[in-house]
Amino acid sequence: FFFGTFTLSYDMQGATDTYPRTRFKHVDDDLLCCLCNGVPKNPMVAPCQHVCCPACLEGWHGCCPQCGASWSPQEWGPPGRIVQNMYKKLDILCEYSTSGCDFSVKFGNLEELDEHLAHCPKAICRCSNEGCTFEGPRDTIELHEQKQCEHRLVYCELCDTAVKYNAIQEHKTSFCPMMEIECTCGQKMLRKDKEAHLLRCPHRVLVVCPVAGCGQRIPQGDLETHISGSLSMHFQLLSVATQERDSTISRLADQLTQTQKKLAEAEEKIANLEADKHEQSWYGMGLWRRDEGCRNVWTIGNMNQRLKDATLKHQASAQRQPGCSVYVPILLWSPQYYTQASFGYRFSLCLNISVHSVGLFIHLHEGEYDDQLPWPFNLDYTVQLGTIQSTITQRDSYMHYTSQGRPPHELSWGWANFCDLNSFKEALQNDSIEITAYFHASHASVTPHHNGVAAGMPMGQHHYHQQGVPTAPQQQAIQSHQNHKAPKHHPGIHPGQMYAAVGQGY
Ligand SMILES: [Zn+2]
Ligand SMILES: [Zn+2]
Ligand SMILES: [Zn+2]
Ligand SMILES: [Zn+2]
Ligand SMILES: [Zn+2]
Ligand SMILES: [Zn+2]
Ligand SMILES: [Zn+2]
Structure with missing residues (x-):
């Protein structure tokens, strides 16, 4: 026997392919490999004309397996053209012929078989649905994929969502938003409405x-x-x-x-x-000074405007009280001052502007030095407005008010008609009026410097209070003279009537 290595003489791809004879419609026995009985794609032939496939020959010692003739491996070789043509003319069946495919192709055109396999209806394919391992003939896989596969996608008939067939039941029982569910409270609802329901669920x-x-x-x-x-x-x-x-x-x-x-x-x-509101008053108007003759001088500026305002207020009050012939007087109050500027009785003057005349009153207030002063107050005083001057002796007329000692309330004396309005206007200088008040030891007889007799009468005791709603000039004045108080008139008693009770001036 010859022992050696058979060297493959074909170097083309697939040279070692050998096909079982069952793949062929008909094969002459002479064309089969005498070792494996297969049909070689690239047969090797010995000089004795017996055939082997290259794979079987590999490692074979060389002598013919069929007839035992002794050949060296080098003596095996491809068959001649006629034999090769016999091979090429063989009909090889599709590998799925046993499954029913009857496709065949000439052995010489094997590449057509590869093309066929891509479409062979009997070729085994894998189900394309994700997660499925099913394999079957191509002509049935579609049926499986679309109708039988557990992993195929189906549409939930309630919510129209694509779900795997084997998960549709779970989808409906646990996830489908359109599935009807029942709350523990017994209320039935679609799953998507449950969250809203829980906000008012009687169990929650x-x-x-x-x-x-x-x-x-x-x-x-x-x-x-x-x-x-x-x-x-x-x-x-x-x-x-x-x-x-x-x-x-x-x-x-x-x-x-x-x-x-x-x-x-x-x-x-x-x-x-x-x-x-019927009383029209301005508080703390003007300034006090003390002149060389130790007289207290009250100066009020802007008098023309004040007189205009007074006229308007007179008209307004006449409109408020139609048919009333008594006009509400306009009151101009001085700041509070002391009879000796920095000592003495505290007092203020009140100028009372009526439609045709001007009244003038002195008010006595509680002051800082009251404890050191003699009471009752018994100074005479003189008031001068321009050239008009008048003196009041208070000693007799106020006694009955002050016999108890210091007055419990502020007191006032004065002239309801000190002068007429025209004389008052004549006394104006540079839009200002100066009123001088000085106090002196009392004397028995009064000699008025002007026509008339000074016969002031004390006014009654009044209730005092802050005014209700001050006008803008009042507001300013009140802020700088918070202590100042003014008489309140009882509703129903017209202020004019009260002043009418005071004795006539000069
Ligand atoms: Zn073989
Ligand atoms: Zn042989
Ligand atoms: Zn086929
Ligand atoms: Zn499947
Ligand atoms: Zn659903
Ligand atoms: Zn509920
Ligand atoms: Zn309860």
């Missing part, structure tokens, strides 16, 4: 027990059970709550009574303030 929403004093938080659905099961406790709570409510009601009733009382007081106050 806690309510406070409405029984007064109980206040327990209970799921809404359990409230009825709670109420019917807590009758005794609720009854006790209710009787306590009723007592508390009764005391609250009586307390509120008291408050209501007090409020009504306050309201009535406030209404009365408003009525008084309304009445006070």
